[in-house]
Amino acid sequence: MGSSAYDYEGIPVGFYDAVFRGGNPVRRLWHLSKFERVLDCLPPRDAGSLLDIGCFAGSFLSLVSQTRFARQLGVDILHSQVEYARARYGTGFREFRHLPDLRGLATVQETFDCITAIEIIEHLAPDEACELLRQIAVRLAPGGRLVMTTPNYTSAWPILEAVLNRFSDVTYEEQHVTRFDYFRIERQLRDLYPDFERDFTVELKTTTHLFTPFLAGLSFRAARRLSRLVSHQKWRLPFGNLVMLVVRRKGRSEGQVAEDSAAWA
Numbered sequence: 315m316g317s318s319a320y321d322y323e324g325i326p327v328g329f330y331d332a333v334f335r336g337g338n339p340v341r342r343l344w345h346l347s348k349f350e351r352v353l354d355c356l357p358p359r360d361a362g363s364l365l366d367i368g369c370f371a372g373s374f375l376s377l378v379s380q381t382r383f384a385r386q387l388g389v390d391i392l393h394s395q396v397e398y399a400r401a402r403y404g405t406g407f408r409e410f411r412h413l414p415d416l417r418g419l420a421t422v423q424e425t426f427d428c429i430t431a432i433e434i435i436e437h438l439a440p441d442e443a444c445e446l447l448r449q450i451a452v453r454l455a456p457g458g459r460l461v462m463t464t465p466n467y468t469s470a471w472p473i474l475e476a477v478l479n480r481f482s483d484v485t486y487e488e489q490h491v492t493r494f495d496y497f498r499i500e501r502q503l504r505d506l507y508p509d510f511e512r513d514f515t516v517e518l519k520t521t522t523h524l525f526t527p528f529l530a531g532l533s534f535r536a537a538r539r540l541s542r543l544v545s546h547q548k549w550r551l552p553f554g555n556l557v558m559l560v561v562r563r564k565g566r567s568e569g570q571v572a573e574d575s576a577a578w579a
Contacts, residue, residue, distance in 0.1 A: 322489075327394045327395060334349075339537075342530065347522065348433075351546055356382070359381060362427035363426045364429070365428070369388025369389060387426070389412075391418075422453060427459075430462075433463055437489055462560075465493070466553070466556055468496055469495075469496075513564055522556050
């Protein structure tokens with residue numbers, strides 16, 4: 315899902331899934347480590363339902379077992395990518411659905427216990443980002459958890475982006491239209507969506523991908539093990555290349571939220 319200024323249909327079908335499954339080891343670990351960090355922020359079992367907004371080719375949901383989320387839905391505006399995801403990773407408990415635009419989320423007539431938005435919001439213009447957060451507030455059950463990642467522009471990311479724009483198969487110069495950073499992201503989200511504090515409570519703000527993906531060129535296994543040494547709850551360095559935010563939908567009692575948070579930790 316992204317702003318209409320960039321032709322996302324030009325991205326080859328299954329491109330990022332191919333990178334994730336067997337591409338360059340640095341890019342492969344980049345995606346795997348990102349997905350693993352997001353999974354770390356979700357309940358480990360019997361968590362009910364999960365909505366992945368901007369699922370693209372279905373790579374992330376392909377890692378999520380039925381025992382963890384019995385109901386899984388991935389949505390995206392790219393019809394060909396959704397067809398790829400459906401054919402490759404669709405199951406009786408995992409559905410992929412094409413939406414014409416962000417407002418199409420209104421056609422999803424159900425609420426979810428957890429929602430993920432993995433590197434989506436930076437692709438949206440301010441009005442689109444506001445609509446995304448509004449739709450999430452409607453679709454996320456009271457007490458439910460949203461996990462969001464986005465590039466951190468107070469890290470080495472701007473340099474990486476410039477390199478990727480020059481040498482990668484896919485460029486990001488026109489894709490990333492709204493830029494976030496670790497220090498300002500909460501204020502930025504409040505500015506984009508004035509009801510943010512009314513609807514959500516921030517549980518965790520951290521970063522990931524400081525340097526371990528780049529070690530995968532030497533040893534994928536060693537770099538992956540290194541990336542798993544420090545849990546997301548303990549990592550507080552603000553200069554990782556991705557910001558990760560975990561927020562809770564308001565609406566449950568403090569006792570229920572505390573009980574859930576203790577089980578998650």
